Amino acid sequence: xxxxxxxxxxxxxxxxxxxxxxxxxxxxxxxxxxxxxxxxxxxxxxxxxxxxxxxxxxxxxxxxxxxxxxxxxxxxxxxxxxxxxxxxxxxxxxxxxxxxxxxxxxxxxxxxxxxxxxxxxxxxxxxxxxxxxxxxxxxxxxxxxxxxxxxxxxxxxxxxxxxxxxxxxxxxxxxxxxxxxxxxxxxxxxxxxxxxxxxxxxxxxxxxxxxxxxxxxxxxxxxxxxxxxxxxxxxxxxxxxxxxxxxxxxxxxxxxxxxxxxxxxxxxxxxxxxxxxxxxxxxxxxxxxxxxxxxxxxxxxxxxxxxxxxxxxxxxxxxxxxxxxxxxxxxxxxxxxxxxxxxxxxxxxxxxxxxxxxxxxxxxxxxxxxxxxxxxxxxxxxxxxxxxxxxxxxxxxxxxxxxxxxxxxxxxxxxxxxxxxxxxxxxxxxxxxxx
Amino acid sequence: xxxxxxxxxxxxxxxxxxxxxxxxxxxxxxxxxxxxxxxxxxxxxxxxxxxxxxxxxxxxxxxxxxxxxxxxxxxxxxxxxxxxxxxxxxxxxxxxxxxxxxxxxxxxxxxxxxxxxxxxxxxxxxxxxxxxxxxxxxxxxxxxxxxxxxxxxxxxxxxxxxxxxxxxxxxxxxxxxxxxxxxxxxxxxxxxxxxxxxxxxxxxxxxxxxxxxxxxxxxxxxxxxxxxxxxxxxxxxxxxxxxxxxxxxxxxxxxxxxxxxxxxxxxxxxxxxxxxxxxxxxxxxxxxxxxxxxxxxxxxxxxxxxxxxxxxxxxxxxxxxxxxxxxxxxxxxxxxxxxxxxxxxxxxxxxxxxxxxxxxxxxxxxxxxxxxxxxxxxxxxxxxxxxxxxxxxxxxxxxxxxxxxxxxxxxxxxxxxxxxxxxxxxxxxxxxxxx
Numbered sequence: 125x126x127x128x129x130x131x132x133x134x135x136x137x138x139x140x141x142x143x144x145x146x147x148x149x150x151x152x153x154x155x156x157x158x159x160x161x162x163x164x165x166x167x168x169x170x171x172x173x174x175x176x177x178x179x180x181x182x183x184x185x186x187x188x189x190x191x192x193x194x195x196x197x198x199x200x201x202x203x204x205x206x207x208x209x210x211x212x213x214x215x216x217x218x219x220x221x222x223x224x225x226x227x228x229x230x231x232x233x234x235x236x237x238x239x240x241x242x243x244x245x246x247x248x249x250x251x252x253x254x255x256x257x258x259x260x261x262x263x264x265x266x267x268x269x270x271x272x273x274x275x276x277x278x279x280x281x282x283x284x285x286x287x288x289x290x291x292x293x294x295x296x297x298x299x300x301x302x303x304x305x306x307x308x309x310x311x312x313x314x315x316x317x318x319x320x321x322x323x324x325x326x327x328x329x330x331x332x333x334x335x336x337x338x339x340x341x342x343x344x345x346x347x348x349x350x351x352x353x354x355x356x357x358x359x360x361x362x363x364x365x366x367x368x369x370x371x372x373x374x375x376x377x378x379x380x381x382x383x384x385x386x387x388x389x390x391x392x393x394x395x396x397x398x399x400x401x402x403x404x405x406x407x408x409x410x411x412x413x414x415x416x417x418x419x420x421x422x423x424x425x426x427x428x429x430x431x432x433x434x435x436x437x438x439x440x441x442x443x444x445x446x447x448x449x450x451x452x453x454x455x456x457x458x459x460x461x462x463x464x465x466x467x468x469x470x471x472x473x474x475x476x477x478x479x480x481x482x483x484x485x486x487x488x489x490x491x492x493x494x495x496x497x498x499x500x501x502x503x504x505x506x507x508x509x510x511x512x513x514x515x516x517x518x519x520x521x522x523x524x525x526x527x528x529x530x531x532x533x534x535x536x537x538x539x540x541x542x543x544x545x546x547x548x549x550x551x552x553x554x555x556x557x558x559x
Numbered sequence: 560x561x562x563x564x565x566x567x568x569x570x571x572x573x574x575x576x577x578x579x580x581x582x583x584x585x586x587x588x589x590x591x592x593x594x595x596x597x598x599x600x601x602x603x604x605x606x607x608x609x610x611x612x613x614x615x616x617x618x619x620x621x622x623x624x625x626x627x628x629x630x631x632x633x634x635x636x637x638x639x640x641x642x643x644x645x646x647x648x649x650x651x652x653x654x655x656x657x658x659x660x661x662x663x664x665x666x667x668x669x670x671x672x673x674x675x676x677x678x679x680x681x682x683x684x685x686x687x688x689x690x691x692x693x694x695x696x697x698x699x700x701x702x703x704x705x706x707x708x709x710x711x712x713x714x715x716x717x718x719x720x721x722x723x724x725x726x727x728x729x730x731x732x733x734x735x736x737x738x739x740x741x742x743x744x745x746x747x748x749x750x751x752x753x754x755x756x757x758x759x760x761x762x763x764x765x766x767x768x769x770x771x772x773x774x775x776x777x778x779x780x781x782x783x784x785x786x787x788x789x790x791x792x793x794x795x796x797x798x799x800x801x802x803x804x805x806x807x808x809x810x811x812x813x814x815x816x817x818x819x820x821x822x823x824x825x826x827x828x829x830x831x832x833x834x835x836x837x838x839x840x841x842x843x844x845x846x847x848x849x850x851x852x853x854x855x856x857x858x859x860x861x862x863x864x865x866x867x868x869x870x871x872x873x874x875x876x877x878x879x880x881x882x883x884x885x886x887x888x889x890x891x892x893x894x895x896x897x898x899x900x901x902x903x904x905x906x907x908x909x910x911x912x913x914x915x916x917x918x919x920x921x922x923x924x925x926x927x928x929x930x931x932x933x934x935x936x937x938x939x940x941x942x943x944x945x946x947x948x949x950x951x952x953x954x955x956x957x958x959x960x961x962x963x964x965x966x967x968x969x970x971x972x973x974x975x976x977x978x979x980x981x982x983x984x985x986x987x988x989x990x991x992x993x994x
Contacts (some may be wrong), residue, residue, distance in 0.1 A: 140612060140615035140616050143616050144616055147616070174635070177575060177635075177639060178638075178639065178642055180575035181575050181578050181579055181582070181639050181640075181642050181643040181646070182642040182643055182645060182646035183646060184646065185642045185645075185646075186641065186642050186645040186646075186651075188652070189638045189639075189641040189642045189645065189651075189652075189653055190638070190642070192634060192637070192638040192641075192653055193634070193635055193638035193639060193642070195634075196631040196634045196635045196638075199627060199628070199630075199631045199634070200609070200612075200628055200631050202627070203613075203624045203625070203627040203628035203631075204612060204613065204616050204624075204628060205616075206621065206624040206627075207613055207616050207617040207620045207621050207624045207625065207628075208616040208617055210617060210620075210621040210624065211616070211617035211618060211619070211620075216621075216624075217623070217624075218624055218627055223703075244703075268658075268679075
């Protein structure tokens, strides 16, 4: 008998029918003999609707009150889910983030989990009940206020519960079958991965891949939680996300069939991620002296912009000058360009280029540590397809390139093929792919 | 500087515009120098919509979960209201029933308030903040669960807060100007009362008058809370509901103009209430021996029916027999008739009459204690209009009659006139009169 944590997102509980479907899923897990703890998001677009209502009564909603408002969404869905489970004959009890012992910082709208004390949850489990917890929220001990966790909050709630309860697995449900080697809507021959390492998952998520939020994967990695990303619509296995030292749980079953390459070498590249949300800013002809980069990025930091890639070429066209390029979210670029342009004289650069028709393509694989020439495959694939590379940036297990936005999808497919990631059949894509 | 508690119902906060209007009302009160504590209901039809959702996922929703669900409605409205007040430049803090120290029994859906410990509310008031409290809900110390209070819950929340905080007044807002001598939609010449005694209010509310809930008036009476029933749409005074020993606060203002009959005798009759929700059941030809009534009402009690009037005539047509009639809510009559019919032989009655085309008219007035002949005015008015009286029942300050349902409205108007209650102008009735 295992303790399983399950997370269901907004689109999984969008209406009464969906709630009943999810309830049945949960009951099936319980019926198999496991203890079940569920983290659930608000129904469908509830959070956005509440945000909209808030905007109608106040242009800048007070943070404490906004969190009080938004946390109602999860309260509604958790209670309905518990009711549905009850009507199927199983005991279920719902708990708010506060009741579940989810202790957070006081940062309204972006609180971090600092402790989890799931006393009431353990009591409920001991009573044989299925436990439903409101995702996305917690409680601050100092202010005694409800806080919400920001983006990826419900995934993080689930992982935090799994860690605190020492669960055997944390199942994160969405309407896709698992983690794919690429976005199947862009790369039809993308394959579902049987397993992926947490560090590879982090790199993919940080570079455009959806399905799992970075913070949840990071929390899982830090606390040794096994994540299983799977689909609400099938009972097939999804993708296991393995932290350091973890093994695929299916490897332990005697005589269990293993798909993929167990016992063989891990593939060099796990997957390809694309990101169209970035823009590029190039500061051209910067004086190549100490302090130039610092001056530029001090200004940028004041705008609060979230810089992604930074590339400085060793040499510019002119001696004594260099070019510094960086990428950042499109919506933050205009402000940054304005701020830099105002300081052109003091920094001394010659020109400022702002290009928001770019896309970022990333290739991720732990195998890059031990294999050489991985980047060559990427560059050759792009070259063969006549796709120009604008910027290159790498980490230990990732290579990212900036290309023209219009080339991005084609580049993804070409690179996916070049790395031998293509599957035999086109992946099934459900309409309205969401969480 | 006073401490004022204000209650706003669902239709007062039905949408963003209404919420902003109410926020302005609250801010105006604060600006006048008073401390303000607000109890608020869920927006518009939210509670009904949540109930409907619950019914879609479970035929018989688990009570604990249903209360968790329903309490979200007030959470949403209180947070939005606090936000609106903030954006008008005033500090406001919202609190759930639990956070406000509203301690209740564990009866989900019909919890009673057993204690109020408003520690956090006092702290907020000391900080100069306007306090918003979610109506209709509380917290049970033993189960540590959220409970809802049932019908009239938000009015009761407001009165309980006023009692616990020793407020100067509890203002209950609706979209009517106050308590009227009769329902202005039925009796156009009904007048708004300047004041009414709590015991008269209780009798009117118990016998069909809307605007204030019995339990809230009763709680106010028991705890010495002054209620002021007034309109969200005007700043005119409404109706003060005075408990024993209380005086109209306006009497204390030096040189304040007093309307109505201050210093003169109180009117004999305060108002007329009508109730079309009742049906009549007559058990005809019951053996006139000890135990007959007990047998009948023991059976009735088992169905849980809520009996209103009971009348037994001294004599029936036949010697040794009597007739016992009673009224009860229409929807409960069928079950009761079935149960009685099944025991016809053991009780020994001759016939059972079930009439659901009846209406109850009540005349209420503390003056009945000291004046004789009050009933004569009622009976003559009805007689003059050719309206037959089916049952008569009285209390110290109330006379009620059962008449045909089709006669009820005309009877109300005739009786209202006969007691000299008519005003000079037709009362303004706002569309969609609600709370």
